[in-house]
Amino acid sequence: MKARDATAAFDQLRLLGAATIHEALGRIGAVDPAIKPLDPRTCLVGPAFTVDTAPADNLAVQQAVTLAQPGDVLVIDAKGYLDAGLWGDVLTHYAQRAGIAGIVVDGAVRDSTEIVQLGFPVFTRGICIKGTDKHNPGRINVPLMFAGTPVSPGDIILGDCDGIMVVPAAELDRAVALGERRAAKENHMREQITAGARLIDLLGLPDRRPAR
Amino acid sequence: MKARDATAAFDQLRLLGAATIHEALGRIGAVDPAIKPLDPRTCLVGPAFTVDTAPADNLAVQQAVTLAQPGDVLVIDAKGYLDAGLWGDVLTHYAQRAGIAGIVVDGAVRDSTEIVQLGFPVFTRGICIKGTDKHNPGRINVPLMFAGTPVSPGDIILGDCDGIMVVPAAELDRAVALGERRAAKENHMREQITAGARLIDLLGLPDRRPAR
Amino acid sequence: MKARDATAAFDQLRLLGAATIHEALGRIGAVDPAIKPLDPRTCLVGPAFTVDTAPADNLAVQQAVTLAQPGDVLVIDAKGYLDAGLWGDVLTHYAQRAGIAGIVVDGAVRDSTEIVQLGFPVFTRGICIKGTDKHNPGRINVPLMFAGTPVSPGDIILGDCDGIMVVPAAELDRAVALGERRAAKENHMREQITAGARLIDLLGLPDRRPAR
Amino acid sequence: MKARDATAAFDQLRLLGAATIHEALGRIGAVDPAIKPLDPRTCLVGPAFTVDTAPADNLAVQQAVTLAQPGDVLVIDAKGYLDAGLWGDVLTHYAQRAGIAGIVVDGAVRDSTEIVQLGFPVFTRGICIKGTDKHNPGRINVPLMFAGTPVSPGDIILGDCDGIMVVPAAELDRAVALGERRAAKENHMREQITAGARLIDLLGLPDRRPAR
């Protein structure tokens, strides 16, 4: 399955959710939970188009929006810097027109009200009024360490209210299959709980008396 | 009055709010304000069922949900660790069926969208995709230092949008009585303000001229 | 133009937004982005009435609400202290009756649910159940370093979802004029983008090939 | 044994060290490790004389040095506030003349070079040039929650390079006895290690093969 044509797989990921896929794949790919969606109802799935930029400089970001493909998720590593908003309403307008699926920023954005109103998915560490310079070329579409997790161009980004999960490109099919298996198992547990089962029995955990 | 039968008192606490009860009882019991409700509209009242667990381990939590009584609030001390979600949707499903009133976590949870949709009250320091191990027995229903405040099993947890307040079990009646007195006093102040009184006069504070 | 009569200018600032005015004035006046509105939909504009208070003491705040003029924004420097709520529902009731436009706090508040329900604009670094003492006179209506930015009495405070911006009193007309020019330029860019232009061309930035 | 006459016990605590006593007493009394000695070679033992003071106010501290007894350790809760130095060289001079054993501050001090030169034991969260006001009466010699740990007047403070440990007054004899037992056990382990024993065998832990 090629990632660019993987709409059905992406829809499945979206339904299964980031926490389920993270567990299903053996606890890999979780990004620092301090990177949160601007709008808590946001879901975001798509192949990563990476941008490695200096902390308060968005030249590489401006160039990347021209290069990214429809459906791509821009993964922008601004080194966790919170005192400059490297993305705003004009870039949002451009990105939406270019079909970019959303962005994930280890840094800050601005014009947050407009971004939420436009319905553009943005995961960010912060919000800041201040802008950036445009001097540093940065790097575009290279492998990154992003907020503690490796991300390569084409890896699948999956973000929801719990945070962001990176699915290695080669693992997409497996992620869906294992995620569905885990979701089925959890549904079965929910049914058994509804029928009166104890969770510790379902999980095979030992019984326990409280201290007093 | 026995805490387990204290529904009317709990309803009063809920109406009076955590800040009012904190002041009324002489400024005790306030938990670190970084522990916030997942849904800002959440209110939570009930006797504490305490869980002392290792930072990234939820074995004791899994056992505690089997032992807690309907109406209990699980107070889970995971030592402020933010990089593991120790509570998710299956535990929420189980806890709701068991009649648990809600949870307060010095740590992180996951499946936050589902938890909010299910309407289960959760106060937490963070949200994280990553899960926990199940190796450490921890301790169940023992006195805790919880986020800087002592909590004993059976103490009353009162949480709202401002944060969490711990009412010692023996102080429940007094908390309601003093809280009502304070609320009445504040209402009277509001009426006098509406009638034109100055707040500094009502509080007996000295007048003041600005610098320029 | 006198700031107290500047309603039309204030309405313009509100429409243009804090980030636009910050850029238009040459990147000045941005306050630490950790000071956020209680309700993300909040907008706030008005002349600053400053309060310099000790970290857990609100005597000067109680005095300031008596002295502030209708339309004023109280700018309360509590030194970033997060473990005491120096403003609550009674002060909110008083301030609304006095016509105070809103408050900006480098510190914490409480009774946050009531404040949001009353629709009173509050920007704050934190929320805390605990209250304050009333011993320290502090200083009223003096120039402040507020969360890293100088604020003098009468400077215009402009706050929205992105954060807070301080417009020096003497720059109000210029802020509106330059803000409108910048907004017009951004609107023009949006139209060109809609018509198919590339953002890097509009900004005069160099083209770029990705790494692979 | 009365704490004020407990010189021999104090000397034993000093030799055993804070970490050993913490473990020996069942893992109680450890203070937030961010409170460190100004001079890493500092050791400090003595009964607590507590001071509960507002974050940037040292009136209660000035009063406390007059009231404390020779050998006392001032335990000053300034709520973790780092932007005011509440203790400096004049207070150090006074405290040394009064025979005060040292101070432990959840806050900041100044004149740190002079304090180290004078050889006065100071454990502090921070160092700050700025001073304090003298308006807030605070409270003197009352039970405190100090940096997450309860401290009552007369409890024994034990501080060394690893941090601070609070020994409840009634546990002093037991602390020495259990600490000596633990130290003896550790010495025995060191001898066995020198003789070739494996640490996991001494501790009864399971063997283990590495992953590869």
Added chain:
Amino acid sequence: MKARDATAAFDQLRLLGAATIHEALGRIGAVDPAIKPLDPRTCLVGPAFTVDTAPADNLAVQQAVTLAQPGDVLVIDAKGYLDAGLWGDVLTHYAQRAGIAGIVVDGAVRDSTEIVQLGFPVFTRGICIKGTDKHNPGRINVPLMFAGTPVSPGDIILGDCDGIMVVPAAELDRAVALGERRAAKENHMREQITAGARLIDLLGLPDRRPAR
């Protein structure tokens, strides 16, 4: 008195210390105490030569060392960024040869062992192995907000173990005079304390009984 010829005044500042001068001038000029000397024995005095640089870029720093005058203190605002060392051993070698008195960095440096061995005064927020880029022109010798305190070119920087204090250029004579007066007063207090006086009496503070 002209700052460049102010050697005697600088020596006096050095003797009086940053905390004393801060108080003597009416509590102005204290820089964020998180900016500390690499070597705690460091003292540093001299006129500020300011550098406003992007968070991970030292082009402006490289240019500044060529422009600064002997005796100048480079005040480098790198926006508190800790993940790039913008100054190392080669720059230290150059700066010492150019007679630069020392540097103050709101950011990080590297080669810290060599810098301390060379005896070059460096106050910094952090130490980091990583280097910087050289793309962003920054600004040289302009007024700055430096770690929360305004600094203009030519203001006097005074740093010691307690932290950094900024003396406005026009206040140098007054700083020395007021600092000496304050130091004399403190010496007199020390003598009176040695003679048996109580500190609260010397300060005119009220007496106090402990709680129990």
Added chain:
Amino acid sequence: MKARDATAAFDQLRLLGAATIHEALGRIGAVDPAIKPLDPRTCLVGPAFTVDTAPADNLAVQQAVTLAQPGDVLVIDAKGYLDAGLWGDVLTHYAQRAGIAGIVVDGAVRDSTEIVQLGFPVFTRGICIKGTDKHNPGRINVPLMFAGTPVSPGDIILGDCDGIMVVPAAELDRAVALGERRAAKENHMREQITAGARLIDLLGLPDRRPAR
């Protein structure tokens, strides 16, 4: 060259220093600078023996010291947890006897005075009196993300006063060669500086006039 026999190469790395090798290898391998040596004079070089352990559990550490080879550096990922000291004097005694070169901890240690006195190289994020449990098996000698940097068993750890650098095992020869080339270049620059050259000329950077 095999890493275990690489003493000469290790000595070269030690002389060249972490910052030089980081730059020479193209800016890779720098660990979070918050992990610092207990004793600032510490240098440490050796192949990594990795330990992935739960935040407050040292079972895997106890097992690892039995398995590590002489010369190995234990790289212990305790997830940055600061509230438990997972390494103390007994482990230090054992490790020294086993010939372990030193440890690098993303977490905390205790008995810091004894460790420094014993001269055992320890790089750690914190110091804490509290101990750990021994329940969680963790993982031994597996690839890790360590404080934001990938580390595989056998990679070379190089730590000095500036922090820690990870040299991939296969790059050891190249690291020495490139490091020596960089050091030679820097020495040449120092000579030219001594002879009067300007640093910006040596680096080919543009000249600059200050703002005023």
